[in-house]
Amino acid sequence: MSPEKSLRQQFADTMLSVGQADENLAVIVGDISHGILQPFAKACPGRFFNIGILEPTMVSLGAGMARVGLYPVLHTIAPFLIERSFEQIKLDFCYHKLHGNIVSVGSAFDYSNLGSTHHCYGDFALLKTLPGMEITYPGSAVEFDTLFRQAYNNDLVTYYRLPGTPHGVEFKASDIELGKGIKIVDGSDITLIATGPHLRTALETRDRLSENKMDAEVIYVHTIRPMDVDLVHASVNKTRAVVVIEEHMRSGGLGDEVLRETRDISDVRYASASIPDAFVTGYGGYEELCDSVGLTVDGVMSLIADKII
Amino acid sequence: MTEGMNKDLRRMIVDMTVAGRDGHIPSAFSIIDIITYLYSDVLKFDSASPDAADRDYFILSKGHGCLALYVNLHRHGYIGDHDIAQFCKKGGILGEHPDMTKVPGAEASTGSLGHGLSFAVGIALGHRIKKMDNKLFVLIGDGESHEGTVWEAAHIAANHKLRNMCVVVDWNQSGMQLLPEDDLPAKWRAFGWHTQEIDGHNPGQIETAFRAVADKETDQPSVIIAHTTKGKGVPMIEGHGMWHHRIPNAEEYAQIMEALS
Numbered sequence: 001m002s003p004e005k006s007l008r009q010q011f012a013d014t015m016l017s018v019g020q021a022d023e024n025l026a027v028i029v030g031d032i033s034h035g036i037l038q039p040f041a042k043a044c045p046g047r048f049f050n051i052g053i054l055e056p057t058m059v060s061l062g063a064g065m066a067r068v069g070l071y072p073v074l075h076t077i078a079p080f081l082i083e084r085s086f087e088q089i090k091l092d093f094c095y096h097k098l099h100g101n102i103v104s105v106g107s108a109f110d111y112s113n114l115g116s117t118h119h120c121y122g123d124f125a126l127l128k129t130l131p132g133m134e135i136t137y138p139g140s141a142v143e144f145d146t147l148f149r150q151a152y153n154n155d156l157v158t159y160y161r162l163p164g165t166p167h168g169v170e171f172k173a174s175d176i177e178l179g180k181g182i183k184i185v186d187g188s189d190i191t192l193i194a195t196g197p198h199l200r201t202a203l204e205t206r207d208r209l210s211e212n213k214m215d216a217e218v219i220y221v222h223t224i225r226p227m228d229v230d231l232v233h234a235s236v237n238k239t240r241a242v243v244v245i246e247e248h249m250r251s252g253g254l255g256d257e258v259l260r261e262t263r264d265i266s267d268v269r270y271a272s273a274s275i276p277d278a279f280v281t282g283y284g285g286y287e288e289l290c291d292s293v294g295l296t297v298d299g300v301m302s303l304i305a306d307k308i309i
Numbered sequence: 310m311t312e313g314m315n316k317d318l319r320r321m322i323v324d325m326t327v328a329g330r331d332g333h334i335p336s337a338f339s340i341i342d343i344i345t346y347l348y349s350d351v352l353k354f355d356s357a358s359p360d361a362a363d364r365d366y367f368i369l370s371k372g373h374g375c376l377a378l379y380v381n382l383h384r385h386g387y388i389g390d391h392d393i394a395q396f397c398k399k400g401g402i403l404g405e406h407p408d409m410t411k412v413p414g415a416e417a418s419t420g421s422l423g424h425g426l427s428f429a430v431g432i433a434l435g436h437r438i439k440k441m442d443n444k445l446f447v448l449i450g451d452g453e454s455h456e457g458t459v460w461e462a463a464h465i466a467a468n469h470k471l472r473n474m475c476v477v478v479d480w481n482q483s484g485m486q487l488l489p490e491d492d493l494p495a496k497w498r499a500f501g502w503h504t505q506e507i508d509g510h511n512p513g514q515i516e517t518a519f520r521a522v523a524d525k526e527t528d529q530p531s532v533i534i535a536h537t538t539k540g541k542g543v544p545m546i547e548g549h550g551m552w553h554h555r556i557p558n559a560e561e562y563a564q565i566m567e568a569l570s
Binding site: 026046047049051052054056057060061062063064065066067068069070072087088091092095096097 | 421429433434435464
């Protein structure tokens with residue numbers, strides 16, 4: 001599986017494969033991805049619904065399907081699927097203690113030029129308030145395929161935030177375990193914790209730091225909840241300096257989780273490379289918006305210069 | 310069935326409200342006649358096996374009317390005297406909105422309006438996938454019908470021809486206090502539903518309407534729009550006012566019980 005393969009295409013391929021093996025898998029989409037999901041629709045007749053543009057009800061429908069023992073997969077654009085439909089996720093799934101799968105595209109500012117109506121930077125923060133949620137951010141095709149197969153039929157609601165840009169780092173399926181982070185590179189001076197596409201940013205920052213004789217450890221986190229506390233804690237305890245790099249609002253993201261789980265370690269220097277707690281209103285494309293909020297190698301380097309060194 | 314036969318259940322609702330120091334009596338009285346008929350004459354269920362795969366589903370989407378559900382679940386053996394006595398008390402399973410994870414026979418945890426119908430449509434689509442033929446009944450309020458999700462779900466149910474689904478609208482005019490230009494029957498017809506309009510306290514009309522739902526030959530989902538009265542059966546609490554969420558004092562309790570004797 002190519003590390004550059006699109007997450008959305010992998011979503012369609014995984015639905016086809018899992019759906020053929022498990023007749024209880026049902027997929028509901030809100031008028032997106034219906035073209036690439038036609039192989040699933042044809043192979044699994046009656047289990048694909050392009051239900052229309054009514055996201056809160058789409059979520060309730062999925063919960064109703066779970067009530068009769070199906071494994072629902074709900075898929076559309078993050079702001080509508082998570083923020084608009086939050087109460088339906090909270091009550092119809094979580095309060096009912098029902099299981100399900102929520103697969104978004106268009107999180108953070110992946111739909112950059114569509115503006116803030118189509119951005120969603122606060123999904124981790126919102127979903128972390130819900131009992132019974134698992135939150136994943138697979139940054140490559142093999143991660144989505146593996147995490148989905150591990151979680152789709154468990155008793156919880158699992159969120160899969162699919163980025164528009166894979167991180168490009170190659171993993172094997174055997175590397176991926178829900179709730180377990182991955183130490184990409186050992187280091188001793190500073191910990192760089194990355195999630196989603198910014199694993200690439202972390203690795204390039206590490207190269208830059210090594211030119212300055214700084215030895216960075218890189219940890220990759222594909223599961224935001226439950227986070228791999230042991231891995232993160234051990235690394236921060238060793239380096240006593242940490243930068244968390246994530247496409248999420250500063251409030252309530254992975255950085256907050258890292259801070260809370262390492263609060264018992266003294267003298268830790270911390271910095272957050274993330275989206276400020278504000279709307280991102282610029283245009284120019286995904287890379288330009290990353291640049292505008294400092295989610296670049298240069299941005300992380302200057303953050304380290306300001307907050308860590 | 311004759312009008313007033315549910316006085317025993319109405320008295321029980323009042324007693325639960327007084328003992329639990331909480332409850333929506335008028336909302337329960339508005340729907341008690343319909344729910345009682347459903348459990349007595351329409352729904353297929355086995356209270357010893359609340360999760361039986363072949364059961365019919367009843368979802369009380371306007372969860373604040375739950376006392377009318379609880380007394381029927383008690384009558385049919387889902388819950389016992391102890392549960393009733395523990396209404397709204399620490400350690401009890403019955404609160405002011407039903408909790409599906411606690412109450413046997415409660416098919417959904419409702420309270421936030423506008424969820425029950427969408428949830429039921431998902432169950433109906435799930436049944437279709439599993440090639441099951443269960444019937445679903447959902448009771449919603451007219452005030453609840455302000456919620457957009459009601460109409461999203463109605464749209465889907467009609468387009469997907471969910472013929473096993475029947476909605477009852479408790480049209481007690483609550484919603485029309487705010488939005489008086491509301492023609493609910495026209496709306497449901499426009500959404501493609503098999504639509505009937507009845508007096509929701511008239512036993513003969515209730516029976517005729519549910520028989521028509523059972524005998525319907527189209528693939529349309531059904532809606533019964535029931536003209537009802539909040540607090541029906543006790544004139545002093547009927548209508549829209551302070552009794553919506555009021556606990557009777559001793560004097561009022563005596564007057565209510567006298568009216569229900």
